[in-house]
Amino acid sequence: MTTGRTLLKVNNITKRFGGLVAVDNVSFDVKEHEVLGLIGPNGSGKTTIMNLISGAFKVSSGTISMQSRRLSSLPAHQISRAGVARTFQLVRILPSLTIIENVMAGSGFGHRRQWGREACHQAEALLERLGLGAQMHDPAASLTYIDQKRLELARALAGEPRVLLLDEWLAGLNPTELQIGIDLVSQLRKEGRTIILVEHVMDAIRSLCDRCVVMNSGEKIAEGTPAQVLSDKEVIHAYLGDD
Amino acid sequence: MSEMKWGWPVIGAALFLLSAFIPLIADGYWMSIAVTIAMYTALATSWALFSGPTHYISLASGAFFGIGGYLVATAMSDYDLSFWLMLVVAPLVSALVAALIGFATLRLSGVYFVIFTLGLAEMIRNLVSWVQNNFLGSRGLYVLTDFTEAHIYWMLLVVCLVIFVFGWWLSRSRLGFALKIIGNDEEVAKHVGINTALAKVLVFTTTGFFGALVGVIIAPRYSYIEPNQVFSPELSFMVVIMALLGGAHRLWGPLVGVIPFALVWETITIAFPNSTTFFLGLAFLFIVYFIPHGFAGLIEKHWLRLRS
Numbered sequence: 001m002t003t004g005r006t007l008l009k010v011n012n013i014t015k016r017f018g019g020l021v022a023v024d025n026v027s028f029d030v031k032e033h034e035v036l037g038l039i040g041p042n043g044s045g046k047t048t049i050m051n052l053i054s055g056a057f058k059v060s061s062g063t064i065s066m067q068s069r070r071l072s073s074l075p076a077h078q079i080s081r082a083g084v085a086r087t088f089q090l091v092r093i094l095p096s097l098t099i100i101e102n103v104m105a106g107s108g109f110g111h112r113r114q115w116g117r118e119a120c121h122q123a124e125a126l127l128e129r130l131g132l133g134a135q136m137h138d139p140a141a142s143l144t145y146i147d148q149k150r151l152e153l154a155r156a157l158a159g160e161p162r163v164l165l166l167d168e169w170l171a172g173l174n175p176t177e178l179q180i181g182i183d184l185v186s187q188l189r190k191e192g193r194t195i196i197l198v199e200h201v202m203d204a205i206r207s208l209c210d211r212c213v214v215m216n217s218g219e220k221i222a223e224g225t226p227a228q229v230l231s232d233k234e235v236i237h238a239y240l241g242d243d
Numbered sequence: 244m245s246e247m248k249w250g251w252p253v254i255g256a257a258l259f260l261l262s263a264f265i266p267l268i269a270d271g272y273w274m275s276i277a278v279t280i281a282m283y284t285a286l287a288t289s290w291a292l293f294s295g296p297t298h299y300i301s302l303a304s305g306a307f308f309g310i311g312g313y314l315v316a317t318a319m320s321d322y323d324l325s326f327w328l329m330l331v332v333a334p335l336v337s338a339l340v341a342a343l344i345g346f347a348t349l350r351l352s353g354v355y356f357v358i359f360t361l362g363l364a365e366m367i368r369n370l371v372s373w374v375q376n377n378f379l380g381s382r383g384l385y386v387l388t389d390f391t392e393a394h395i396y397w398m399l400l401v402v403c404l405v406i407f408v409f410g411w412w413l414s415r416s417r418l419g420f421a422l423k424i425i426g427n428d429e430e431v432a433k434h435v436g437i438n439t440a441l442a443k444v445l446v447f448t449t450t451g452f453f454g455a456l457v458g459v460i461i462a463p464r465y466s467y468i469e470p471n472q473v474f475s476p477e478l479s480f481m482v483v484i485m486a487l488l489g490g491a492h493r494l495w496g497p498l499v500g501v502i503p504f505a506l507v508w509e510t511i512t513i514a515f516p517n518s519t520t521f522f523l524g525l526a527f528l529f530i531v532y533f534i535p536h537g538f539a540g541l542i543e544k545h546w547l548r549l550r551s
Contacts, residue, residue: 077432106435108417
């Protein structure tokens with residue numbers, strides 16, 4: 001993948017919840033058109049980093065910036081408007097709205113704002129592409145789990161974000177669905193989108209990520225290509241414990 | 244749905260025109276019920292524009308209504324200001340109060356918001372009573388006008404029309420869409436770029452505005468205004484109950500709740516004048532248990548079944 005200039009810069013961020021340090025002085029860069037994997041054992045602080053980038057939480061110290069713009073002091077809605085979109089670890093759809101309205105929720109207020117007919121066309125195109133085209137006027141609550149995940153992705157893409165955060169988007173899928181999911185993300189990658197994904201599925205990490213940042217107990221313990229980090233001694237140790 | 248785009252506004256306009264003729268045929272008794280229905284339709288519909296999509300249950304209606312009634316009474320009794328001036332000023336004051344309450348409380352979620360609005364409304368009531376009794380003299384405030392029940396009714400009807408047109412616009416606007424998203428999942432709303440605090444405060448402010456507007460218009464009906472009476476917490480509950488009975492998720496929902504409830508309420512207050520609060524509580528329980536989506540929900544369910 002051709003990677004360009006640095007788009008997102010995470011600089012010495014720390015997040016404390018009372019006495020617990022969930023993220024401890026972590027730094028990394030995300031380049032344009034790059035897929036960065038954020039991996040590590042459970043509780044290592046990956047989702048917290050996603051929440052810090054999207055503005056769900058405020059950093060305790062450190063900065064996050066997109067090119068020259070400082071994101072870490074902004075509220076979540078402004079970060080979204082600056083071009084950061086996300087999916088949630090525990091899927092969050094808007095159950096009382098229809099499927100197409102769920103997608104339009106992603107474009108009406110966000111980064112590249114659309115409303116009315118254009119928003120509708122764009123939402124239809126996205127739903128067709130993600131395989132939800134046939135049922136777009138049904139209530140979103142009627143969807144199966146994988147379809148809810150697709151819908152969440154469609155909503156995130158609808159704002160045409162500059163950075164897409166996928167928080168365990170592939171978790172909970174069966175093997176067939178997983179392959180479909182990996183193919184979808186891989187298409188997004190080919191389009192040159194900038195993506196940060198938190199993931200546990202090793203196949204997905206190997207095939208999708210240009211680079212990985214490995215977390216353990218809130219600290220960054222390794223960074224590099226998937227092959228590099230997955231053979232790193234400290235990473236293996238973090239995942240499998242003492243031998 | 245698209246061929247029905249203008250259907251509902253046309254039906255609504257026809258109903259509005261028809262209801263404008265009610266004073267020509269109704270006698271005194273039915274006229275007073277018509278005024279009550281128009282008053283609660285305005286209050287409950289305006290309440291539902293905010294609370295319907297967001298699910299933030301506000302018990303501050305009594306406070307806004309009271310601000311209207313109290314300000315017009317004070318201005319006319321003590322300062323010789325005109326009714327029409329207060330018709331403009333009081334709603335603006337109330338909208339400002341709503342905006343302040345909004346910024347202070349809309350961060351609170353669920354039951355905390357409910358309790359806070361109730362407490363705040365009570366605080367305003369006691370504060371105004373206290374100021375009135377200790378500093379402005381405890382003599383009464385009078386709203387003396389030449390208005391008949393019919394005049395009051397027509398004014399309220401116009402307010403209803405404005406609220407319905409506003410609600411119709413809101414339901415098709417980005418702001419209205421934002422409120423629906425907030426009601427579904429506020430965290431998602433923030434993450435798709437919605438300034439949730441601003442959206443909520445903007446619409447809550449209109450509830451304050453219309454509440455006071457109704458309070459000003461209805462004041463001549465009572466003639467004698469006493470703070471404890473116009474800042475009525477019972478009114479806040481009545482508005483919520485009627486809106487929920489009709490269904491707060493549709494623009495026309497509160498209307499189909501207000502009409503039957505006002506009629507039944509009339510009978511109850513005559514038959515059991517000392518236990519109205521008991522019946523209010525009973526009605527609330529009944530609605531929450533048996534028709535959680537109100538009449539509008541029932542009607543829609545049967546309509547869908549008929550069509551399929």
